[in-house]
Amino acid sequence: MTLTRRLIVCLDVRDGRVVKGTRFVNLRDVGDPVELAARYEAEGADEIVFLDISASVEGRGTLLDVARRTAEKLFIPLTIGGGVRSAADVAQVLRAGADKVAINSAAVLRPAVLEEAAAMFGAQCVVSSIDAKMVDGSWRVFTNGGRTATDLDAVEWARKCERRGAGEILLTSIDRDGSRDGYDLDLTRTVADAVSVPVIASGGAGAARDVVEVIQSGRADAALVAGILHDGVTTVYELKTCMREASLPVRDAA
Amino acid sequence: MNGKTIITVFDYGAGNMHSLLKALDIGADVEVRLQTDPEAALETDALVLPGVGAFSNAAGRLASGAPAMRDAILGGLPTLCICLGMQLLFDDSEEGPGAGLGVIPGHVRRLRAKRVPQIGWNEVESLDEALPQVAYFANSYVCDPDDPDCITAYTTHERDRFASVVTVANTIGVQFHPEKSSRAGVSFVRDFVNGVIR
Structure with missing residues (x-):
């Protein structure tokens, strides 16, 4: 056997609750993050991601508490992203119970944050989260939950994140996100070929075939x-x- | 002493310890402690060197107590060393400066593969049924013992076959994260604790 291909379940967390909605609007409470994460582990998920979309400082404080309670019940890796600004934030989130931290807008503003986090905690816990959208024939990096365009080319940016110390790239296609038309295969392949670190594809899954x-x-x-x-x-x-039927190496749930 | 078995987790000041502490805490007979002082960490029935952080940072935190810790481990202190903790059993690492404990002669080298770090679930190739068959790895570096006799399991990433479990005295070092390897990993941790209690 070889390293298995992973299926990672992402939960949007707002003020300590898992919410569901379309592009951050019409949010609806769907449950307790600790319970949902544990349930997905039992079903065979390989990892869990919490994406914090809290709007307030209080909401972020709640997330650290959620991380702590989750880590005591969850025995698969937990990644937390959303609102991580500095190496001190990374330390706080890891200390609270995350195994990996996803950094997005903060790295665009100040790429050194990736180096600082990797030097202290190792590259394996630093995930560069990149939101990409096709603009005038190339993939452009967006920040702030897809609201702010940057001048960065997504493929170049992924290479730079790797050089700066990211141990993984979480690559989201804004064009496909929520569409259920399938992942952006060209974008994913181009980035996966450009870097040596693992790439996690995100945005557009509509059916098992897409995965x-x-x-x-x-x-x-x-x-x-x-x-x-x-x-x-x-x-x-x-x-x-x-x-498994497609002959991909996967982990069987225990 | 309160009659409980004391399990001390050495704290390098980096990373998530909650899942590990929870996995170790198997009940009333056990007291799990966190300790940042490497010499004080040896006043225990069993020691755990956890797996999160960078080699140089952790080596620096261990330095003042390294000779005592080396003697304790070679003298038979039951010790569970996870990922970076396993790497600290060796002399040094390509990851950065700093001395390991030198318990096992050998070096820590970078994985020889295209995709590095290795992140994900991989096979633990061993006949030992106490080990998880598949476990979660998150590492860019692996251990290269001078003498392969200490190796009890191998794992292969791309074409690089490396030591994923080593044993010496009453110490076991695992390159994977049992506390992140779901049910099989947690039972492995609990077996270690039960082995200390007996």
């Missing part, structure tokens, strides 16, 4: 799924069965 395709044809190491699980379109079990 298989982004790993086989998009050359992603892992696929992130959210909406299709939360809406009951499919299950972790079904996704992993499909991956």
